[in-house]
Amino acid sequence: MVLEVYHAHYQINTGGYLQKTQIMRPSIAFFDFDGTVTKKDTLFEIVRYTKGNTALYTGLLMLAPAMVLMKLKMLSNVKVKQLFLQYFFGNMPEQQFRSKCAAFCRERLPFLIREDALQAIKEHQLQGHRVAVVTASAQEWVQPWCSALGIECIATRLETVNARITGRIYGENCNGEEKVRRIEEKFSLPLYGEIYAYGDTSGDKAMLAIATHPFFRKFN
Template structure:
């Protein structure tokens, strides 16, 4: 933990960890970002091409990490990183708002009003989640994508931020003994390790449609 993180922790008595896709949003934002990038027709043509990969993943014969890299490689490999990041910022500003659950945003606002430290913890790449978090002074732990010579490689830097990796990254950044209240919100079995860290955990808490 850095000195900045320690100072931040001491200024809060509570911290809240939110999963992003499916918890705050109604749809998987990686899929929506790719549709935004290449168009719906090319996206679905790509899914047909990648269907053997998706079948292997559904059968449990291919890990989430490897399946995700294959998909990222198909759609992003060789893309100039600066152009991709600009597109991600545009996506965060123009498309993400339509995907949010009203109840999730209300809960985040409530935490912020109560001086709770709010952290988004997601398997989605930081390229579009971080810009959204910055708008509302939220902290972000997300999957990182590799860049080589200024271009996207389609590879993940380190591990996909899912399951136990969420816990590992949370504990690396935050000393939870500083907090009297720890909240966690998630919507899939992969979020259960993160929820187990909390004094107050919520599974699939937001049911309403996006607005």
């Protein structure tokens, strides 16, 4: 069922009197990606796809000390994420990286998508709602999938220097409050009558808090 939200608008009619009219305000839906739309963390899956299982497990072994420090809260999640990206993709030509990510979106990502989450996206589209994925994953391996589906993408941006991936994050990791900041940067939320948000971790709580219809772990 389409939820129609209106706000009052007054105009002078032909008789010279103020006439109240109602204008429908659009709706928008925000979806977290990893764990909400997907069944697995796509950071590991993009490495598995591009480098293979042996390289993935070898890298995890090499990075194990950093991950232990993260568990002990002696190293931030963002720092470990950057170490991970630098280890596997640092100094890779940007065009090669983008090409591999696009292939991942075509060939592997469809098998990682939760069917009921995809159906929810399509239902929002059928109702004429604007839809956006808001994710801490890198834009390079999420944007192509979003574009193919006709939805928008807000994601973590990776730094490039001399047309090569450095493995460092450009700006802020798109998680927690940064998700809301990036949403408000792109969309004027007061224009929307109904705001839907779907997430599955504490990193989505700020985004869920701005929604009129928040859904936590709806597809899990």
